[in-house]
Amino acid sequence: MAEKNERVVLAKRPEGMPALDCFRIEETAMPEPSDGRVLIRTIHISLDPYLRGRMTGPQPYVSGYELDAPMDSDVTGQVLASKDPAFAEGDHVMGFLPWQRYTVAKGKWLRRINLAVAPLSAHIGVLGMPGQTAYVGLLDFGRPKEGESVFVSAAASTVGSLVGQIAKLKGCHVAGSAGSDEKVAFCLDECGYDACFNYKTVERLDKAVKAACPNGVDVYFENVGGPMLDAVLKNINQNARIPLCGMISQYNLVRQEGVHNLIAVLGQRATIKGFIVEDHEDRREAFFNDVSRWIKEGKVKYREHVAEGLENLPQAFIDMLKGTYLGKMVVRLAPESI
Amino acid sequence: MAEKNERVVLAKRPEGMPALDCFRIEETAMPEPSDGRVLIRTIHISLDPYLRGRMTGPQPYVSGYELDAPMDSDVTGQVLASKDPAFAEGDHVMGFLPWQRYTVAKGKWLRRINLAVAPLSAHIGVLGMPGQTAYVGLLDFGRPKEGESVFVSAAASTVGSLVGQIAKLKGCHVAGSAGSDEKVAFCLDECGYDACFNYKTVERLDKAVKAACPNGVDVYFENVGGPMLDAVLKNINQNARIPLCGMISQYNLVRQEGVHNLIAVLGQRATIKGFIVEDHEDRREAFFNDVSRWIKEGKVKYREHVAEGLENLPQAFIDMLKGTYLGKMVVRLAPESI
Known part of the structure; x- marks a missing residue:
């Protein structure tokens, strides 16, 4: 001391x-x-x-x-x-x-x-605030159904990688974007993503999303905002759910970039839902029990x-x-x- | 013939x-x-x-x-x-x-x-598709509670003016924006809006929204998109609901204007919900009965x-x-x- x-x-x-x-x-x-x-x-x-x-x-x-x-x-x-x-x-x-x-x-x-x-x-x-954010955002607001397509931005992040793995456990087609080839490899090789791309090196974001989710996007777990949101909006399916968890691409900008494709939310009857995990403490026990079990079973990395x-x-x-x-x-x- | x-x-x-x-x-x-x-x-x-x-x-x-x-x-x-x-x-x-x-x-x-x-x-x-759009969008997706503030863009339109009048019937503070002084007068004098402004002549949209809804916006019934959406997003309250009915300001643009303030949807745990009235035929009878009665009673103009x-x-x-x-x-x- x-x-x-x-x-x-x-x-x-x-x-x-x-x-x-x-x-x-x-x-x-x-x-x-x-x-x-x-x-x-x-x-x-x-x-x-x-x-x-x-x-x-x-x-x-x-x-x-x-x-x-x-x-x-x-x-x-x-x-x-x-x-x-x-x-x-x-x-x-x-x-x-x-x-x-x-x-x-x-x-x-x-x-x-x-x-x-x-x-x-x-x-x-993974067992704290970021993990609970992933769990609540995906399950309570994304509500993925078996066979649906889930797209995750910042796919290798603490939140994103858990979202992707839970979505796989729910039987979804899971794709994402990440900012380095190492992160992409982690998503594909360890987290079980069906598709993942490096957003920094693809030619067009909207085409990359389309290739990663050929049947369109039913759930977009939004971590980044900006051009990625626009690219996904071009690919959403009817009744798409977009849990809005973060917009890290915008946090260091003095003025946020414009999002141009919101009309797709109308046309596809989609829902964008902002949420803050601290409002959902009632879900902590379910989250902690599920995710700690999945970690022990080797189902979540x-x-x-x-x-x-x-x-x-x-x-x-x-x-x-x-x-x-x-x-x-x-x-x-x-x-x-x- | x-x-x-x-x-x-x-x-x-x-x-x-x-x-x-x-x-x-x-x-x-x-x-x-x-x-x-x-x-x-x-x-x-x-x-x-x-x-x-x-x-x-x-x-x-x-x-x-x-x-x-x-x-x-x-x-x-x-x-x-x-x-x-x-x-x-x-x-x-x-x-x-x-x-x-x-x-x-x-x-x-x-x-x-x-x-x-x-x-x-x-x-x-008012008793057809536009009226039902107003009814379903406000009541089912806006879910206004007595005492809350409802903001309506295109406030004098067929849809908007019915939204405003129903919101008044539900005990809300109701404000809106419209594109001429004649429309503003219709909203204030006939539809019972508490506040309404001409968006073409106010100096700053966000300040005009603030003045019209001093307690913030709980429900934004969105008919126009673009800069008005940004202005309202700066004024939304926690758990705000934004039924997305249309974006008329964008329909004649080759590229939609950017929306810059979506981060407020996250911070305020807001919901943007796109909807199309044809999905809600099950609400037609309730809508028709309510609105035709309100018209007869002189409560809806x-x-x-x-x-x-x-x-x-x-x-x-x-x-x-x-x-x-x-x-x-x-x-x-x-x-x-x-």
Whole structure:
């Protein structure tokens, strides 16, 4: 405990793609737990696309990061000292906590992690918010039926790759787009996609979607927005469902690109449904049970990209937004157990 | 019956706004009814925005007009001779029929009109397809709750003005946009809108929507698309519903304008739902009973613009697309009764 405490604060609001100077790492006091609270050593920090919006300021659906205040997201950690009887020293936990080496949090904000189910970091990835997003968005809003065609953008992402694999388990034709040949190979070779293409190298997006879903698209799980949405809209079938989960292609643009083919939503009686996973906590148990079982049975694969050390968080954040690496972006601050 | 028969055919597919030379009026044979069919003298022809799409060619949701073949839409008429026992000479009927002075149609394609309910032309307007579109779109997909704010584009149109009046009957704050001061006055003075503005003369659409719906928009009944959709998206509330009924601002553009604010659909967990009224025939009876009652009770007002004579149909069609006049555009070919 002689180690110093450090945290990441928002140093500057980005315009467009965040740069390293938007983040600042600074020393902060080592906190002491008071009654009902526990002291946690942070182990993993989850970096997710939606956090980009929080850097801009207050958003309609998430609180914005404050300037010069610590940034936060889902993290894992281990309890170093507890004044909440529900937690004991050594427990592994997760919570929505600051990007800080040592944190004190109310016990009721934390969830205990069972490492027998899956490794620690998986609990903030495929078994955490991104996984639940995939599960709720596909099953509750996409409602895929056996034999239908499901198209997934950002197909190799934490959310996208789980969507694709669940859709395969439901008996669908599954296709997607991703931003590198490595990601395409992951989708095809490990996730069981029937078709996948690198959107950066195909000649025309709409034709690539058509080739990937020759019978049209019944469910489009939308992670990216912009030209990909237009390309899929040209290929939707009657009564298509479009769960709108994210628009990562637009997050770093000062003005969003225009979407030109919305008339297809009318003609095909389609539905675009925006959703935010935090509204669907009632689905957490079903999600967690299903996906953890599928992982154990080898039916769901997932990948992580682990950046080591708090000092590398800013670059990892930028890499996450750029899609530089395959796999869920996680920053690891400490070994998984004391 | 010595009169000659005439019809309107599609002479040329339009690019952009149709011109007069896209239509041709030509003589055609006087038809004779065979068994199960009736001979009809056409009285009114309904001109509706969605017909513009049919001029372009086959569409995902409607059959396209064939070149040099008669155009068609909802019409009213009177039976001149019948070989279907269900219809008698003199009956007033409506059907989806060619733009032709005299037509033979199968009895089963026709619906008998009761003039005690409303005047003849109303049955292809506020009590016909456009009226049912408003009813189904607002009540089944918009699902307005008392006290919510409903915004309607093309607020004075056949569809829009009925949407606004039904929303008022449901206890909503109702606002809209229209394309002339006369239309705005109709909405405010006769239809009971709480607010309405001329979209051609306001400085900024998004601020005009904000002023018209200070508490935000819970239901946006979308008739126009393009910049108005963007302006409303900036003002939608959480869980907003956007029944997508039409996009008339886009029908005469070779490429649709881009919509830039779709991210609001995500942030506000909104739903955009395309629908086509013909899928909802099961709602016809409820619609017809409710709206005809509201008309009788003076709770629903409607307006028509009647163009006289088949020869004036092409210009009336263009005027309809341009929104030149207030009221449902109808072409009258003959007196309402023999």
